[in-house]
Amino acid sequence: xxxxxxxxxxxxxxxxxxxxxxxxxxxxxxxxxxxxxxxxxxxxxxxxxxxxxxxxxxxxxxxxxxxxxxxxxxxxxxxxxxxxxxxxxxxxxxxxxxxxxxxxxxxxxxxxxxxxx
Amino acid sequence: xxxxxxxxxxxxxxxxxxxxxxxxxxxxxxxxxxxxxxxxxxxxxxxxxxxxxxxxxxxxxxxxxxxxxxxxxxxxxxxxxxxxxxxxxxxxxxxxxxxxxxxxxxxxxxxxxxx
Numbered sequence: 001x002x003x004x005x006x007x008x009x010x011x012x013x014x015x016x017x018x019x020x021x022x023x024x025x026x027x028x029x030x031x032x033x034x035x036x037x038x039x040x041x042x043x044x045x046x047x048x049x050x051x052x053x054x055x056x057x058x059x060x061x062x063x064x065x066x067x068x069x070x071x072x073x074x075x076x077x078x079x080x081x082x083x084x085x086x087x088x089x090x091x092x093x094x095x096x097x098x099x100x101x102x103x104x105x106x107x108x109x110x111x112x113x114x115x116x117x
Numbered sequence: 118x119x120x121x122x123x124x125x126x127x128x129x130x131x132x133x134x135x136x137x138x139x140x141x142x143x144x145x146x147x148x149x150x151x152x153x154x155x156x157x158x159x160x161x162x163x164x165x166x167x168x169x170x171x172x173x174x175x176x177x178x179x180x181x182x183x184x185x186x187x188x189x190x191x192x193x194x195x196x197x198x199x200x201x202x203x204x205x206x207x208x209x210x211x212x213x214x215x216x217x218x219x220x221x222x223x224x225x226x227x228x229x230x231x232x
Contacts (some may be wrong), residue, residue: 004159024172104150109157
């Protein structure tokens, strides 16, 4: 069964600290995509990063970086030098090709990040 | 370039009533998906519309129905409202054939409260 688990419910850090958000997924598909979305208080989900199941190369994009490991079914997301504006709820999501190629997203429960000044 | 828009922003209904939520996709997009996000939870897929037909449906009862118009805009209808239907309803748009790997663009949502 498809499932996304974000074990961290809430994280609080002080500005400029690095923070890593954990995500573990379950899928029976061999072709799938993983996403991270940010949801500020306004409610709109904002796309951050995407990774496909065939590319385990970890990358850095500005202050964001991610660690994708198929062996442990994990897709962790790191914010370097956090800022107060990073405070939001972060969602990890899974999209499987087997689900009809519709892009249906399966979301985790979300991690609330609070960055204090 | 307008993003995904939804209306209304907030809505208050009573149990047993019916509600219609509206969504206009991002310019150039032809596919609309609807998600329900209960308080403190992640969004859950309700259904997706393409070419005015329901393309895929999540685990939601028949009380939830939808429609897509020729201009790609969409409506979500919920009949016989229950208290548990109180949630943020999110609309996402995308291009068919690119939905699996492309990010879906989300609207700001409609906050539905059922009393």
